[in-house]
Amino acid sequence: MQWECVIGLEVHLQLATQSKIFSGSPTTFGAAPNTQANAVDLAMPGMLPVLNEQAVCHAVKFGVGIGANVNKRSVFDRKNYFYPDLPKGYQISQFEAPIVGRGSFEVLMEDGSTRDIGITRAHLEEDAGKSLHEDFHGQSGIDLNRAGTPLLEIVSDPDIRNAAEAVAYLKALHRLVTYLGISDGNMAEGSMRCDVNISLRPEGSQTLGTRAEIKNVNSFRFVEKAIHHEFERQADILESGGKIVQETRLYDSDRDETRSMRSKEVANDYRYFPEPDLLPVVIDDAYIEAISDSLPELPREKRDRFSAHYGLSKYDANVLSDSRPLADYFESVATGCGDAKIAANWVQVELLGQLNRAETVIENCPVSAIDLAGLITRILDNSISGKIAKQVFEAMWQGEGSADEIIAAKGLQQVSDTGALETIVDEVLGANAGQVQQYLEADEAKRKKLVGFFVGQVMKLSKGQANPKIVNELLVKKLV
Amino acid sequence: MKIEQNEIEKIAELARIRISDSEIGQVTSRITEILQMVDALQAVDTRDIEPMANPLDATQHLRPDKVTESNRRDAFQAIAPSVENGLYLVPKVIE
Numbered sequence: 001m002q003w004e005c006v007i008g009l010e011v012h013l014q015l016a017t018q019s020k021i022f023s024g025s026p027t028t029f030g031a032a033p034n035t036q037a038n039a040v041d042l043a044m045p046g047m048l049p050v051l052n053e054q055a056v057c058h059a060v061k062f063g064v065g066i067g068a069n070v071n072k073r074s075v076f077d078r079k080n081y082f083y084p085d086l087p088k089g090y091q092i093s094q095f096e097a098p099i100v101g102r103g104s105f106e107v108l109m110e111d112g113s114t115r116d117i118g119i120t121r122a123h124l125e126e127d128a129g130k131s132l133h134e135d136f137h138g139q140s141g142i143d144l145n146r147a148g149t150p151l152l153e154i155v156s157d158p159d160i161r162n163a164a165e166a167v168a169y170l171k172a173l174h175r176l177v178t179y180l181g182i183s184d185g186n187m188a189e190g191s192m193r194c195d196v197n198i199s200l201r202p203e204g205s206q207t208l209g210t211r212a213e214i215k216n217v218n219s220f221r222f223v224e225k226a227i228h229h230e231f232e233r234q235a236d237i238l239e240s241g242g243k244i245v246q247e248t249r250l251y252d253s254d255r256d257e258t259r260s261m262r263s264k265e266v267a268n269d270y271r272y273f274p275e276p277d278l279l280p281v282v283i284d285d286a287y288i289e290a291i292s293d294s295l296p297e298l299p300r301e302k303r304d305r306f307s308a309h310y311g312l313s314k315y316d317a318n319v320l321s322d323s324r325p326l327a328d329y330f331e332s333v334a335t336g337c338g339d340a341k342i343a344a345n346w347v348q349v350e351l352l353g354q355l356n357r358a359e360t361v362i363e364n365c366p367v368s369a370i371d372l373a374g375l376i377t378r379i380l381d382n383s384i385s386g387k388i389a390k391q392v393f394e395a396m397w398q399g400e401g402s403a404d405e406i407i408a409a410k411g412l413q414q415v416s417d418t419g420a421l422e423t424i425v426d427e428v429l430g431a432n433a434g435q436v437q438q439y440l441e442a443d444e445a446k447r448k449k450l451v452g453f454f455v456g457q458v459m460k461l462s463k464g465q466a467n468p469k470i471v472n473e474l475l476v477k478k479l480v
Numbered sequence: 481m482k483i484e485q486n487e488i489e490k491i492a493e494l495a496r497i498r499i500s501d502s503e504i505g506q507v508t509s510r511i512t513e514i515l516q517m518v519d520a521l522q523a524v525d526t527r528d529i530e531p532m533a534n535p536l537d538a539t540q541h542l543r544p545d546k547v548t549e550s551n552r553r554d555a556f557q558a559i560a561p562s563v564e565n566g567l568y569l570v571p572k573v574i575e
Contacts, residue, residue: 017545024548033566034557038549042556054545075533082496084570096531131573141567269494274533282539 002203003235006211007160007196007227008120011173013152013183014127014191015058021126021150022049022092029189037129037144043087048277055150056281057291058182059099059124062152064292065180066119068103073282076124076275084142085129093153095272098123099281100152106300107172108318110164117169118157125151152182158197158208163227167220170194175299179324193218196226199244200234209234210244214258217251226251230258302327310340319348326362329369336373339380346376350393367396375403383407384414387464416467418474421458424466425474428457439479451475481515483508 020027023040040047063070075097078090100122107117129144154173160166174192178185185191199211214230217223229251234244249258297305299321306317306327320330326347334343351372355365375392378384384392384407395406407413415421429436432454439450451472458471488508492499499507553566562569 019545019547019549024543024546026547026549034553034568035551035566037556038552039556050543051540052545053542056542080494084568084573097533132567133572136564136567136569138572139562139569140571140573141564142570143567269490271494276534278534279536279538279540280533281542 001239003200003231003238004203004205005162005227005231006158006199006201006208007162007166008158009156009160009166009169010195010197011154011156011170012127012193012195013154013177015055015150015152016181016183017052017054017058017150019052020148021052021055021124023148025148027149029186031145033141033143034145037147041087041144041148043089049092049275051278051281052150055124056099056283058150058180059122059152060283060288060291061180061182061295062122062154062177063100063103064288064295065176065298066100066103066105068119068122069101070283070288071097071099071101072284072288073097073280074099074123075280076278077272078275079125079270079272081270083128083131084140085131085144085147087129087144087147091126091128092275092278093125093272094123096274097280105172105176107165107169109168112315115159115165117159117172120155120157122152122154125153127151163224163231166196166227167224170220170223172299175322179296179299179302181296187219190218194223196223196230198227198230198234200231200238209238210246212244212246212258213248214251215248215261222251222253225253225256226258229256233258296324306330310334310344312340312344316344316348319352320344323362329362329365332369333373333376336370337376337380339376342376342379343373346372346393350390354393354397366399367393371396371402378403378407382414382416382467384412385464385468388412388414391464412465414467415462415465416470418470421462421466421470421474424458424461425454425471425478428454428461429478432457436479451479454479481519482512483515 015021017027019025020041023038025036025038025041028036040049060070062068074094076092077095079093079095080090082089098121100119102121103119104116105119106114108114127146127149129142129147132141132143156169160169170192174185174187177183177192183191194217196214196217197211198214199209201207201209212230212234214226217226230249237244248261250261251258302321303314303317306312306321307314310317312320321327329351330343330347333347334340337343351365351367355362372393375389375396378392379386379389389403392403392406392410392412395401395410396403400406401409435450435453439447442450454475455468455471458466458475459468485504485508488499488504488511557563557566557568560568
């Protein structure tokens with residue numbers, strides 16, 4: 001049987017704040033255990049939560065960014081369960097009245113097509129602490145630094161059909177939230193964690209199958225692998241006549257498998273009720289409007305503007321708008337050299353290539369946008385060839401100076417002087433008398449090929465510095 | 481409305497409350513009495529009334545995003561039953 005995969009994603013996004021969602025403890029990553037866990041985070045008796053205004057602001061930004069209905073009145077609830085990394089015995093979350101309602105945003109799929117993926121809701125909640133199970137003489141160690149870190153849980157509609165779409169969705173979401181500046185999006189530090197809800201149904205069916213939830217998948221690659229694995233597992237069960245159990249599973253990246261996480265089904269009974277320690281959160285139209293006015297240009301708008309304004313392909317525009325710093329860099333280069341297409345090509349091929357090889361990011365790029373524009377200007381005014389430019393770029397990357405400085409220091413200026421070039425052309429023709437004879441006897445098509453050969457020899461002799469256009473003209477003139 | 485003993489057992493487990501076999505009958509009948517009181521409330525027509533999240537007629541105060549707490553780990557860990565390397569130790573939990 002052909003199975004269709006139905007996937008919905010829940011992303012826990014860590015919001016970029018200085019302090020925790022309900023306390024004044026810092027949220028800095030990597031601090032020594034429990035040095036950022038204070039009375040409220042430890043659930044000391046009598047402590048009361050006070051909501052962080054920045055967390056609310058970030059959530060509203062997200063809502064406005066996906067064109068969602070931002071709820072002017074939202075309510076916090078208690079989600080009750082026992083686990084030692086949750087000292088209160090409940091997580092403060094939002095259940096009935098989340099701050100962000102239904103919205104959607106555009107996802108660029110692998111094949112270049114775009115699709116709007118629906119967002120069911122997004123709500124504010126607090127993160128839990130961390131349990132460490134090794135080396136404590138049969139006990140577990142608890143670090144509560146992360147407890148109380150503000151999260152926005154973003155729930156997608158079950159609109160996703162395969163692993164590639166899931167990854168495309170996550171990449172688009174990552175791009176959106178970093179553009180909005182509401183999260184640092186640092187996957188390695190757990191700023192974006194993902195639960196995958198997945199079920200199968202016969203191709204063409206409209207009813208949803210029983211789903212399994214795969215918890216805490218922390219990288220794009222693992223999301224892809226976990227979905228592939230879970231698809232196979234469920235298909236095997238269904239094809240052998242079995243039934244899928246609704247359960248929570250954990251993806252184990254070391255063994256590339258998912259396994260059942262909660263032994264007791266009762267564990268999932270959270271008994272939500274309104275959090276009596278917090279009042280309803282009320283915001284007004286003016287607040288939402290002010291946030292709406294303050295939003296930066298978003299990925300989709302930027303990409304469309306790059307296409308329309310600079311005449312770039314959708315693919316190129318998408319690559320160049322991957323992050324705000326990269327987009328800004330590209331625009332500076334394009335403006336600086338006056339040719340957006342060449343600028344786009346250089347940024348994508350040479351610059352991103354170098355950044356990849358150096359395993360660094362645009363923010364740490366040793367070549368400034370102005371310097372790169374300066375280099376491209378020298379290609380455009382025929383001072384150097386594209387090939388030499390790559391050599392100059394390499395030297396710029398090594399910190400040897402600006403394009404002009406390097407061209408002068410290394411004597412790389414393109415030779416366009418007809419007299420100087422004639423000498424080289426004569427030398428080449430003299431040394432290849434056989435080919436000259438062939439040329440004179442050849443037809444048009446074969447002649448073209450031979451001219452290519454002569455140009456190549458001249459370029460070689462001039463160490464790539466000859467102006468190929470002038471060399472061509474000289475050759476055609478001389479070969480009669 | 482009547483609540484069954486097995487439901488009481490389930491709620492007790494979720495709430496981590498141990499109820500002995502000798503007590504459970506009494507607990508069940510007491511909770512049933514409370515639920516009868518709830519039944520009386522259910523008789524009120526609440527069709528056009530929004531659920532109340534909080535009895536106070538006020539809205540949530542927001543706090544500026546500032547770090548106001550300093551590290552007081554030593555003080556907190558002095559009253560913890562068991563700590564090691566800055567971690568709070570608890571009975572082993574692993575699923």
